[in-house]
Amino acid sequence: MSTVRSDPEVTKARELGLQRMLTVWIVTGLIFMLLPGTFLGVWNLIAISGARTAAQIDPAWIQAHGHAQIFGWIGTFILGIGFYSLTKMGRIPEFAVGRAWMSWALWTAGVALRWATNLWQWHWRLCLPASAVLELGGFLLFFATVSGHRREESDAAREAKARPVWMLVVIAGSIGFFVCLAANLVVAIQSAAAGASPAIPHALDQRLLVLFTWAFPVVTIWGFSARWLPVFLGLPDPNERTLLAALAIDIGGVAVAMLGWFVAATAAFLAAAGLSGAAVRVFQRSIKPAKTAGVHATFPLFVRLAYGWLAISAAVSLSAALWDRDNGLWGASRHALTVGFMAGMVLSIGQRILPAFCGMRVLFSPKLMFWSLALLNLGCFLRVTSEIGAYESYVPALWPLLPVSAVIEMTAVTLFAVNLLVTFHQPPAHLAGAR
Numbered sequence: 001m002s003t004v005r006s007d008p009e010v011t012k013a014r015e016l017g018l019q020r021m022l023t024v025w026i027v028t029g030l031i032f033m034l035l036p037g038t039f040l041g042v043w044n045l046i047a048i049s050g051a052r053t054a055a056q057i058d059p060a061w062i063q064a065h066g067h068a069q070i071f072g073w074i075g076t077f078i079l080g081i082g083f084y085s086l087t088k089m090g091r092i093p094e095f096a097v098g099r100a101w102m103s104w105a106l107w108t109a110g111v112a113l114r115w116a117t118n119l120w121q122w123h124w125r126l127c128l129p130a131s132a133v134l135e136l137g138g139f140l141l142f143f144a145t146v147s148g149h150r151r152e153e154s155d156a157a158r159e160a161k162a163r164p165v166w167m168l169v170v171i172a173g174s175i176g177f178f179v180c181l182a183a184n185l186v187v188a189i190q191s192a193a194a195g196a197s198p199a200i201p202h203a204l205d206q207r208l209l210v211l212f213t214w215a216f217p218v219v220t221i222w223g224f225s226a227r228w229l230p231v232f233l234g235l236p237d238p239n240e241r242t243l244l245a246a247l248a249i250d251i252g253g254v255a256v257a258m259l260g261w262f263v264a265a266t267a268a269f270l271a272a273a274g275l276s277g278a279a280v281r282v283f284q285r286s287i288k289p290a291k292t293a294g295v296h297a298t299f300p301l302f303v304r305l306a307y308g309w310l311a312i313s314a315a316v317s318l319s320a321a322l323w324d325r326d327n328g329l330w331g332a333s334r335h336a337l338t339v340g341f342m343a344g345m346v347l348s349i350g351q352r353i354l355p356a357f358c359g360m361r362v363l364f365s366p367k368l369m370f371w372s373l374a375l376l377n378l379g380c381f382l383r384v385t386s387e388i389g390a391y392e393s394y395v396p397a398l399w400p401l402l403p404v405s406a407v408i409e410m411t412a413v414t415l416f417a418v419n420l421l422v423t424f425h426q427p428p429a430h431l432a433g434a435r
């Protein structure tokens with residue numbers, strides 16, 4: 001069993017080790033987001049717009065994009081931030097940094113292998129399940145590290161500590177993450193044994209996508225929102241009962257979606273989205289000044305817009321369950337959720353916290369932060385409206401707008417990545433001041 005020593009020098013060295021490790025996780029997430037994720041997404045959308053249908057595009061390529069964004073970007077960020085912030089609560093155990101590196105190696109290899117397998121199909125019957133095993137292995141190391149640390153901490157304290165509700169929600173998100181990776185492994189084995197290509201069949205993929213969004217990133221973002229929004233936006237404390245109600249309804253929605261009952265599931269997501277916004281009080285007036293030092297002053301507005309996209313996405317997914325004919329309503333609801341809500345939260349909260357977490361730095365440019373968020377919201381608006389109009393044939397004149405929306409979104413996420421990468425390249429704030 002490992003030791004937890006409190007020598008200040010040792011603690012400082014571990015803190016620096018954790019900061020370096022987090023920086024590598026974040027840079028890895030940015031790389032997955034830019035090339036395997038966004039560039040391939042833009043490529044697919046230009047092809048779809050040219051053909052005026054998504055039916056001619058290889059579903060393996062579309063799934064490669066979705067997997068790179070959800071797991072390669074959002075998942076990598078969540079694992080890195082999870083390792084950093086959960087092991088930092090209290091003293092940093094000796095094993096945390098080494099485990100985080102091992103987990104990073106497994107995870108990155110798994111996600112990269114999945115992307116390459118979907119694109120090039122080289123020995124795919126072997127590589128597809130292998131990628132899922134590597135991803136699950138990387139996650140299990142994370143889970144064992146952060147939960148083992150909590151156990152050790154309570155042994156030391158010799159008392160059971162009540163966990164705050166935000167942490168319970170983050171734990172629920174981590175369990176959701178595990179369920180996603182386990183389901184991914186089962187489906188990968190099934191496809192390898194009986195499928196004709198690495199692409200997951202459409203009906204099964206629709207269910208998996210519900211799991212990959214509403215069971216894991218959405219829940220984790222709710223948990224971190226309850227932790228950080230009262231501080232950053234100066235909001236009143238979250239309503240814990242309402243947050244737990246949102247979580248319970250969301251889990252119910254995911255469960256019925258797995259049975260294929262999409263109308264009930266999406267109605268549940270709409271209720272859960274409304275309750276989560278009410279629980280974290282994101283649309284209420286701030287009772288203290290928002291903490292915008294070092295970031296753009298519009299930061300609170302963009303967090304509120306992200307929660308607006310969450311509600312829009314749930315409403316569009318309910319209409320998709322009722323009326324979708326050509327995947328336009330489903331696609332629009334998915335991107336309102338992934339680009340509007342998830343990417344909107346990551347771009348706003350990420351640029352607020354990551355400079356400090358990754359070595360006590362100050363964000364390179366609040367202006368770039370503004371433009372990344374403004375363009376993301378504009379691109380998302382154009383994407384959601386034109387995807388519904390064009391794919392569903394309500395307004396075919398909107399087809400040419402889709403590549404425009406894609407380029408605007410790509411510019412937005414590129415500005416975000418540049419802002420963070422330049423920030424990481426700068427010296428820490430205290431050394432910069434001393435120059």
Ligand code: HEM
Pocket residue numbers: 038041042044045048054062063065066067069070074205209331332334335338339342343406409410
């Ligand atoms: C530059 C921005 C993006 C573009 C141009 C883009 C493009 C696309 C396209 C063309 C599809 C095919 C289905 C459809 O037509 O709706 C798709 C699917 C998908 N996208 Fe995106 N996307 C972008 C950003 C994102 C982000 C940020 C995420 C997640 C965080 C994401 C997650 C997904 C998922 C999960 C799917 C479904 C994959 C599947 O069918 O298994 N996308 N995207």
